[in-house]
Structures are given as structure tokens and as C-alpha cells.
Amino acid sequence: MIKVSVLYPGNDDATFDMDYYCNSHIPMVKEKLGPPCKNVSVDGGLGGGAPESPAPYIAMGHLYFDTVDDFQAAFGPHAEAIMGDIPNYTNVEPIIQVSQVHI
């Protein structure tokens, strides 16, 4: 299993509409990616490691696929629509991490 994590860095001016993300963006992404996308999870930042410190990421979305090839085949045709929706819920540019799920 592989995991595509979309990490939205936090900063003083960062905005993120979690309601839109969970109820509009993610359902659209799932519909476009189809069955190759095995699972989705969404996290909202609460804090960092030190007491009262801000969360490094204001939000994180994770998409699970069997293989990187599956992700690329599913995402490629819909990249423009998916990326084009980002300004509707945030003003920050996400960082992408592709991972192998070990546990």
C-alpha cells in the first residue's frame, strides 16, 4: 500500500476551510480517482511538540493506493480539476509526500 500525503503548512496568515475540504473537495477527489483510491483520511492541526506551539501543518489529507502507478494513472487525468479546487479552501501551497505504508 502507498500513501499520498498532501501537507498544508501553517503560518500566521494561513487559512483553511475544513468544512469545504471534508464535505466538498475530498468527495470530489474520491469520485474522480475512483476505485484505485482505497482509502482517504484527513487531519486538522492542533499543535506541535512543545506546549502551546503551533501545528507545523494546518491540515493534512492522505490518499491510499495499492501502487504508485495506480495513483499516477488515477490522478493524472484529473490533476487540473483537483489542483484547481485548492484556492477554494486554502491560501497555502501544499507539500506532497508519497510514502510506502510499512505498518
Added chain:
Amino acid sequence: MIKVSVLYPGNDDATFDMDYYCNSHIPMVKEKLGPPCKNVSVDGGLGGGAPESPAPYIAMGHLYFDTVDDFQAAFGPHAEAIMGDIPNYTNVEPIIQVSQVHI
């Protein structure tokens, strides 16, 4: 549900012993945290968003708890033992993110 993510940034000199992490560190952490730790997952970095780009994080470990208070109560008494094991599998200092799991 809350999620404590331990993110290990990648760089040219970064080392990470995934075998030790999955088979020694994580089992020790689970044993020390006990039942309040509801689940654990581990990711190994494969790449970034651009083709052939490196993964922002060489590895990520995620611990799930019902509440932040549950995490703090379970982790506090074992922080020294858990943090003290880090040099046994990596030379990088992790970033901590505490998140609310929305999906």
C-alpha cells in the same frame, strides 16, 4: 480521535533504520503507552510531488489516541525511554504534529 505524527525530515545525510524502527522501536512504544494508544502506523518516504523529487520526510510514525489528554498521560512517564531510543535508528531530529482526525 487524535493523531500524534512524528515526522523525520529527509536530507542528504539523513539515516533511518526502518527495520529497527518497525521491529524494535514501535513495539517498545506500544508496550509502554499501553491501551490508550489505539493504533499505530508507519510510513517510509518514497518521493515528493515532482517527478524524481526526494520525499520531504524519510519516515513518519503516527500514534492514535482518543484525546490529547490520553496521549499526554500515557507518554509523559515514558518520554525519556522513548526519546532516548531515537539515536538507535536515525540521525535526524523529528518534527511533532498533533492533529484532530476529521476523516
